[in-house]
Amino acid sequence: MKRSPFAIVVVAFxxxxxxxxxxxxxxxxxxxxxxxxxxxxxxxxxxxxxxxxTMRLSDFRGKAVLLNFxxxxxxxxxxxxxxxxxxxxxxxxxxxxxxxxAMDDASKQDIxxxxxxxxxNYPILIGKEAVGDAYGGxxxxxxxxxxxxxxxxxxxxVGLEGKAEIENAIKKAINTRPAASQASTAxxxxxxx
Numbered sequence: 001m002k003r004s005p006f007a008i009v010v011v012a013f014x015x016x017x018x019x020x021x022x023x024x025x026x027x028x029x030x031x032x033x034x035x036x037x038x039x040x041x042x043x044x045x046x047x048x049x050x051x052x053x054t055m056r057l058s059d060f061r062g063k064a065v066l067l068n069f070x071x072x073x074x075x076x077x078x079x080x081x082x083x084x085x086x087x088x089x090x091x092x093x094x095x096x097x098x099x100x101x102a103m104d105d106a107s108k109q110d111i112x113x114x115x116x117x118x119x120x121n122y123p124i125l126i127g128k129e130a131v132g133d134a135y136g137g138x139x140x141x142x143x144x145x146x147x148x149x150x151x152x153x154x155x156x157x158v159g160l161e162g163k164a165e166i167e168n169a170i171k172k173a174i175n176t177r178p179a180a181s182q183a184s185t186a187x188x189x190x191x192x193x
Contacts, residue, residue, distance in 0.1 A: 039154075042067065042147045043134040047101065047125035050112045055125055057099070057147075064096045064173035065147040066166075069132065071104035072114045074141045076160035081118045083163045087170060088122045094174055095149065098122040103132055103141060144169075148176030 042065075046056045057067070068084065070077040088098050102111045102124055115124050132138040135145060139158075146155040146169040154176060155169040 039152050041151050042145060042153050043131075045128075045131045045134065047128065047131060050108065050115060050124045050126070055099075055123060058151075060097050060099065061151065062095070062149055062178045064091075064094075064149055064170065064176065066096070066098045066170060066173070067101065067135075067145040067147060068098060069101045069103050069127065069135070069138045069141060069143045071102060071141050072106045072111060073104060077142045078118070079160060080142060080163075080166070081120065083166060085119050085121050087163075087167060091170055091174060096170060096174055100124040101127040101131065103127040103138060146170065146173040148173045150176050150179040152176070152179075 042057060044056055044058045046054050049055050057065070066084070066087075068080075070081070084098050084100075088096070100115075100120065100122060104111075104127075106114070108126060111124065111126070135143075142157075142160065144157045144166070145153050146157075148154045154172045157166065157169065
């Protein structure tokens with residue numbers, strides 16, 4: 001029985017792809033993901049923004065933050081971004097801030113065009129693997145962490161959830177109190193750049 005060279009190539013490609021994802025996933029699921037549970041201090045980081053200046057998570061100390069890892073190619077991200085625009089307008093005056101972290105290989109210009117086309121009204125940062133790893137490897141996009149005013153993670157959503165679930169997590173983050181010694185906890189949990 002003669003096998004088609006095309007079929008052999010396809011099978012080899014699928015096997016290689018499965019091995020790659022298995023190794024990649026096992027590397028990412030160790031360490032950091034086990035530590036990031038509600039009440040964990042959100043790891044600080046420093047990333048370049050689309051507007052140019054570098055921003056740190058600790059720049060938003062005292063605010064409730066929705067930290068959203070996303071990519072331009074991510075279909076569910078395109079669904080939730082308009083909700084985020086509305087939620088930023090609605091809850092921003094209450095001390096709430098959305099921070100987007102673009103985790104794809106698109107150029108800064110392409111990410112900026114995408115964000116502009118989506119009407120994004122919150123800061124977009126250019127992601128790095130080290131920051132994703134600090135948050136458990138970010139195995140799926142979108143992935144959102146809801147951080148209270150005290151710098152602790154209060155909730156996490158992986159994948160696309162409904163707007164009501166996102167809004168409930170935002171309210172949890174807003175209803176926290178700032179920590180008394182945030183400066184020292186931010187320094188202890190900072191991601192090395």
